[in-house]
Amino acid sequence: MEENNNLVESFENSLLSDDKKDLIATVGDTSIDAVVSNGALDGIPILGILNGIYKVGKNIQTLRLCKKVAKFLYDTNSISQSDKERFIKEYTEINKEKGTELLLNVIDKIDNINKIECLANLMKAKVNGEISIENFVRLCLVIEKLPYVDFCNLEKYKQDYSEVGTDDILLSAGVIYNSVIDANDGDKYKLNYIGKLLLRYGIGIDTDVNAPTPVSMPNMVSAKVVGDTLNFEEL
Structure with missing residues (x-):
C-alpha cells in the first residue's frame, strides 16, 4: 500500500x-525505449521509482507502465501547470476519487503505448474547452476497451459502413450506432457522438461532431388490411 501511495504521489x-519540463522534453529527441532503458529520465520522480522497481524485479508490466507514463508526460508537456492543476481538480470532483491516482490507473490499463497520445490529446481537448470532463471520463473507458487496430478503422465509419468483426468491437466500445437497418443488403453503422469526439479530438481526424445521427430503414414493409386479407407493401 505504501509503495502504491508513493507511486501516486510521485506521478502527481x-x-x-x-521543474522537469526541459528534461521531459528530451523524450522527443530519441525513442521511449532508449530513454527508459538508459535511465536518462530517472530524475523525474515517477520514472525513477518505476525504473528502480523494474531493475529489482524485472517485471514486464512495470517496464511497460514506465514507458507509458514517460510517453504521457511528454505528450502533455505543453500543457501549463495551472491548466493541469485545474484539470486534476475537475477530474477528482467528477469521480469522487483522487484524480492523479485515477489517471495513473487509466494509463496502466491502456494496452498499447500508441494509445497514450490519444489520451493526452483528449486531456488537451478538455483543457481547451472542446470536450466536457464527463466525456473525458467516458472516452477514457473507450480507449481502454478499443483495440489499437480498430483506432485505425474509426474513420471508415464517418459514412454508413460495415465490416465483419470490426462492427461488433466498435459497437461494444460504444462508438458507433446502427445507421442503416436493411434486411436485404445488410445493416450499416456510423460514428455516434462519442465516436466523433474520439476521432476528432483523440485521433485528430476532422469530423463534424454536431452532425445529426439519422437512422435509415430501406426496404421496410408496412401492413394494411384489404377486405379480410392482410397485405404487405414496401414503403
Whole structure:
C-alpha cells in the first residue's frame, strides 16, 4: 500500500511540476525505449521509482507502465501547470476519487503505448474547452476497451459502413450506432457522438461532431388490411 501511495504521489509531482519540463522534453529527441532503458529520465520522480522497481524485479508490466507514463508526460508537456492543476481538480470532483491516482490507473490499463497520445490529446481537448470532463471520463473507458487496430478503422465509419468483426468491437466500445437497418443488403453503422469526439479530438481526424445521427430503414414493409386479407407493401 505504501509503495502504491508513493507511486501516486510521485506521478502527481511529475505531472504537475514545471521543474522537469526541459528534461521531459528530451523524450522527443530519441525513442521511449532508449530513454527508459538508459535511465536518462530517472530524475523525474515517477520514472525513477518505476525504473528502480523494474531493475529489482524485472517485471514486464512495470517496464511497460514506465514507458507509458514517460510517453504521457511528454505528450502533455505543453500543457501549463495551472491548466493541469485545474484539470486534476475537475477530474477528482467528477469521480469522487483522487484524480492523479485515477489517471495513473487509466494509463496502466491502456494496452498499447500508441494509445497514450490519444489520451493526452483528449486531456488537451478538455483543457481547451472542446470536450466536457464527463466525456473525458467516458472516452477514457473507450480507449481502454478499443483495440489499437480498430483506432485505425474509426474513420471508415464517418459514412454508413460495415465490416465483419470490426462492427461488433466498435459497437461494444460504444462508438458507433446502427445507421442503416436493411434486411436485404445488410445493416450499416456510423460514428455516434462519442465516436466523433474520439476521432476528432483523440485521433485528430476532422469530423463534424454536431452532425445529426439519422437512422435509415430501406426496404421496410408496412401492413394494411384489404377486405379480410392482410397485405404487405414496401414503403
